[in-house]
Amino acid sequence: MAETKSITELEQVLIDDFSLFDTWEEKYEYLIDLGKKLAPLDPSYKTEEYKIKGCQSSVWIHSAYKDGHVYFEGDSDAIIVKGLVSLMIMVLSGHTPKEIVDAPLDFINAIGLSSHLAQTRSNGLRAMIKQMKLDAAAWGS
Amino acid sequence: MTDHIPFDVEQLRELFPILKRKVKGKDLVYFDNAATSQKPQSVVDAISNYYSTYNANIHRGLHTLADEATAAYEESRVAVKQFVGASSHEEIIFTKGTTEGINLVASSWGRANLNPGDEIIISTLEHHSNIVPWQMIAEERGASIKVIPIDDNGILDMDAFKKLLNAKTKIVSIIHVSNALGVINPVEEIISLAHLNGTLVMLDGAQSVVHLDIDVQKLDCDFMVFSGHKIYGPTGVGVMYGKKALLEAMPPYQGGGEMIKEVTFEKTTYNELPFKFEAGTPNIADVIALKTAIDFINKQGKNRMREYEETLLVYATDKLKSIEGLKIIGDVPNKVSVVSFIIDGVHPQDLAILLDNQGIAVRTGHHCAQPLMKRLGIVGTTRASFAPYNTIAEIDILVSALHKALKMLK
């Protein structure tokens, strides 16, 4: 059951999933697929307020708080980034503010995507992670 | 002249060491030449040779190394003067690039000449570096900015331009060749219309100088700026050309060493041209290597290289157009070797990532021209820009890599 898994355990699941792929093509196809399958973000949150401006693409993250846990939803206008949004939601959504804020999130390196994502684009990823942690911290305070 | 010698791309590639490298296990395909060109070995050597054999501060020293460095630095100025057809070396000011050149003119000329109510004309095609400096000085001086509109292919609306010109128009600062689309602007006509109106013209030559023959006297532009790194030269060096009478009347841009004649605490007199505009120790090594880059261009022959670039452009345009849903923006006859395109339902960033994984460097995004993207109603384009060391085979690689990327994104 996903909700009983810790963030670290969820990261490990993704690392294991990605380790099955031998080529960059398979990794990206998986990411693209995750992007396509990501639950749509309520259009009322696709506004400037929820937008994280990246270098080239935009990301929207909305969070809600229920019974001590933070739930994320999100979107991007670029599909690969949307796949990354999906990964971050899988790992972080449904955890407590403290768990989210403290999460090291090393899995991006471990799944071997960061070497494929050029610097500017990993900056976008960093901005996304920062925003999700800020959201969590706000709910926890 | 080299114009009659057949162009041999393989021979040319040998001069560029970086072209041998692999990216992600594949041969590098470098199609981001409009952002910065690669450097021939001679340019790399010129920099290292300067530092290893005659590094010294220039103009002031009375020793052999200083003499040698000063001579090489000033030879570079003469090479630039000939390269752009200026009438005097005093009209050639070294800057750190196009951006600094525009800021210099906007700031120095603008502060002295713009008054409340005056107007500055730019175009929708501008790079941010030919927008923001003008906004800054316009705000400071109470002047305003007028923008020449374009059509959907990036062609300037010249009728609109004529209507914009009026008694308050003090300067037209315009991109010679669009970095985002490759479209060449009719600058001769712009300059003659502006001059009839008593208006000065500055050309942003960042994208034109490497491709087109430039003769500032024939063009009769009042200022022209460009960057060394886009013409096979080093980063950190650029040129601001200005007509001597204008430069003489302009106040200095920055104060410091080199630009002074005599300093007392009461009053400082300024050095003469071109030193008045080159405060502080300049970028000696890169200025010297800029001459090596110009020598490279002269040796290869600009026209000869441009002819070859044309074949790349025609081939790429044709092949890319055959991709379903792909639309070239700026598909016009009068352009340089740049193909900027969008593909239905595909975000440029996704394309860039998938192409990078196949060893291909293209530029995606707004190309520092956000107002242009807004006018075109798009978030950005994918831009492949070609240099004479690129090959037809590399374009084939790009086309098949695009097909692969599109299949993955489907």
Ligand SMILES: Cc1ncc(COP(=O)(O)O)c(C=O)c1O
């Ligand atoms: C048309 C144009 N103007 C200005 C610039 C700015 O040049 P630099 O960054 O070298 O100062 C560029 C470079 O991208 C350009 O293409």
